[in-house]
Amino acid sequence: MGSRATNASGILRELILISRRGVADARTAAVSLSLTDQSILGYIVDHPGARSVDIATAFRLNRSTVSRQLANLVRLGVVRERAVEASGRGRPLELTDAGWAAYHEALGILRSVVDHRLGDWTDAEVARFAHDLRRFNTHEEEGTNP
Amino acid sequence: MGSRATNASGILRELILISRRGVADARTAAVSLSLTDQSILGYIVDHPGARSVDIATAFRLNRSTVSRQLANLVRLGVVRERAVEASGRGRPLELTDAGWAAYHEALGILRSVVDHRLGDWTDAEVARFAHDLRRFNTHEEEGTNP
DNA sequence: GCGTAGCGTTGCACTATACAACAGGAGGTG
DNA sequence: CACCTCCTGTTGTATAGTGCAACGCTACGC
Numbered sequence: 001m002g003s004r005a006t007n008a009s010g011i012l013r014e015l016i017l018i019s020r021r022g023v024a025d026a027r028t029a030a031v032s033l034s035l036t037d038q039s040i041l042g043y044i045v046d047h048p049g050a051r052s053v054d055i056a057t058a059f060r061l062n063r064s065t066v067s068r069q070l071a072n073l074v075r076l077g078v079v080r081e082r083a084v085e086a087s088g089r090g091r092p093l094e095l096t097d098a099g100w101a102a103y104h105e106a107l108g109i110l111r112s113v114v115d116h117r118l119g120d121w122t123d124a125e126v127a128r129f130a131h132d133l134r135r136f137n138t139h140e141e142e143g144t145n146p
Numbered sequence: 147m148g149s150r151a152t153n154a155s156g157i158l159r160e161l162i163l164i165s166r167r168g169v170a171d172a173r174t175a176a177v178s179l180s181l182t183d184q185s186i187l188g189y190i191v192d193h194p195g196a197r198s199v200d201i202a203t204a205f206r207l208n209r210s211t212v213s214r215q216l217a218n219l220v221r222l223g224v225v226r227e228r229a230v231e232a233s234g235r236g237r238p239l240e241l242t243d244a245g246w247a248a249y250h251e252a253l254g255i256l257r258s259v260v261d262h263r264l265g266d267w268t269d270a271e272v273a274r275f276a277h278d279l280r281r282f283n284t285h286e287e288e289g290t291n292p
Numbered sequence: 293g294c295g296t297a298g299c300g301t302t303g304c305a306c307t308a309t310a311c312a313a314c315a316g317g318a319g320g321t322g
Numbered sequence: 323c324a325c326c327t328c329c330t331g332t333t334g335t336a337t338a339g340t341g342c343a344a345c346g347c348t349a350c351g352c
Contacts, residue, residue, distance in 0.1 A: 004269045007276040009253070012260045013188065014279035019165040020185050024206035027309085036339070039166050042159065053299060060170035065340050067300055089349055090299055107155070114158045117285045123150045129278045130153040133160035136263055136275070173340085182308070199330060211309050213331055235318060236330055 025113060033078075033106045040069055041078065041103045044093050049082065051090035078102050171259060177252045179224075184256070186215055187224065187249045190239050195228065197236035224248050 002010075026035040033041065043055050056066040070093070073079040078099030082092040095103060118126055148156075172181040179187065189201050202212040216239070219225040224245035228238040241249065264272055 002273075004272055007269075007272045008257060008260055008264060010276045011264070011272070011279055012253070012256055014276070014283050015164060015168065015260070016181065016185050016188065016256075017283055018161055018279070019168055019181075020205050022161060022165055024309095028206070034338080035162065035165075039162050042162065051299080059166050060174065061339095062341050063300070064302080064342080067302085069339080071301085089297095107158070110158055110162075111154060114154055114161075117282055118154060118157070119285070121281075123153075125278070126150055126153045126157070127148075128274075129282070130156040130160070132271070132275045132278065133157055133164075135267075137160050137163055170340095180307080197330080207308095208310050209331065210311080210333080213333085215308080217332085235328095 026110065029109055029113075031106045031109050033102055036069060037073060037078075038103070038106050038110070040066070040073065041095060041099060041106075044079065044095060045103060048094065049092035051092055053090060073099075172256065175255055175259075177255050179248055179252045182215060183219060183224075184249070184252050186212070186219065187241060187245060187252075190225065190241055191249060194240065195238035197238060199236060219245075 023035055026038075031038075039059065040055055043058055044050050047054065052066050052070055053063060055061070055070075056063045059066075070079060074081075078096055079093055080096050082094050118129075121129070169181055172184075177184075185205065186201055189204055190196050193200065198212050198216055199209060201207070201216075202209045205212075216225060220227075224242055225239055226242055228240050264275075267275070
C-alpha cells in the first residue's frame with residue numbers, strides 16, 4: 001500500500017465523502033428529525049443534564065445556533081428543561097417521552113444504513129473499525145468529552 | 147468488546163460526530179474554500195472532465211445546487227469549462243491554475259488536522275484505517291464511483 | 293448587597309440546499 | 323433532413339442552519 005502521507009490523504013478524502021454524502025442521505029431519509037437535531041438529542045442522551053452551552057462547545061457551534069435549534073426541539077415537544085433542578089448556572093435539558101421515541105426511531109433508520117454498508121464485514125472487523133473511529137475522534141479531547 | 151449491534155451504533159455515533167465537528171472545524175479554519183467547494187474541486191480532480199450533473203449525483207445534491215456552487219467557483223476563477231471539448235452532452239469541467247493552488251492549500255490545512263489526530267498511530271494502523279474507511283464508502287457503488 | 297461574568301435570546305445577514313419551471317441543445321426516429 | 327424527446331444546466335422562490343453582535347437575566351463571589 002501507499003505511504004503514510006498517501007493514506008492520510010485518503011483518510012481525509014473518505015471522511016469528507018462520508019460527511020457530504022451522509023448529510024445528503026440523512027436529509028432525504030424519511031426521518032422526522034434532521035441530522036442536526038439528531039446530533040443534539042444524542043448529546044443530551046449521552047450527557048444527561050447537559051446545558052445549551054455544553055452542546056455548543058461540543059459541536060463547535062455558536063450559542064445562538066444551539067439556542068434556536070433547542071427552541072425548535074422544545075416546540076416540537078422532544079426536549080424540555082429539567083423542572084426540579086434549578087441549582088447552578090444554565091438550564092439542564094432532558095428528553096421527553098416523545099423525544100426518546102423520535103431519537104430511537106431516527107437512530108434505527110440511520111443504523112440500518114450503516115448496517116447495510118457493513119453487510120459483508122466480520123464481527124471482528126466491525127469491532128476494529130468502531131474502535132479506530134473512536135480513537136480517531138477522542139484524540140486529545142480536553143474537557144469536551146462528547 | 148460489545149456486540150456487533152453496539153459496535154454498529156458506535157460507528158454511527160462517531161461518524162455523526164466526525165461530520166458535525168468536521169464541518170464546524172473547516173468552517174472556522176482560515177481556508178478560502180468552504181468544505182462544499184473543496185469537495186467539488188476534489189471530485190473534478192479525481193474525475194477529469196466531470197460535468198455538473200456528475201457532481202450532483204455523486205454527492206446526492208440537486209442539479210440547481212451544484213449549478214450555483216459551480217457558478218460561484220467560476221466567478222472565483224478556480225474552475226472553468228473545458229474550451230476545446232464540445233463533444234457530447236454537458237460541459238466538462240477543469241481546474242484553473244488558481245484552482246489547483248487553492249485546492250492544494252485547503253487540502254494541506256485539512257491534512258494537518260487529520261495528521262494531528264493520527265499523531266500516535268503507527269503506519270500500519272493508519273493504513274488499516276484508510277483501508278477500512280475506503281471499504282466502508284465503496285460498498286456497493288454502482289456507477290457513482292466517487 | 294452589588295458587581296461581574298456566564299448563559300440564553302433575538303435581530304440581521306449569509307450560505308447551502310430543494311423543488312419547480314424553464315431554456316437550449318444532442319440524439320434518435322420518421 | 324426535420325422533428326421530437328430527453329438530458330443538462332439555469333433561475334425564481336423558499337427553507338434550514340449558521341455566525342456575529344447586542345441585549346437581558348441570574349448565579350456567584352466578595
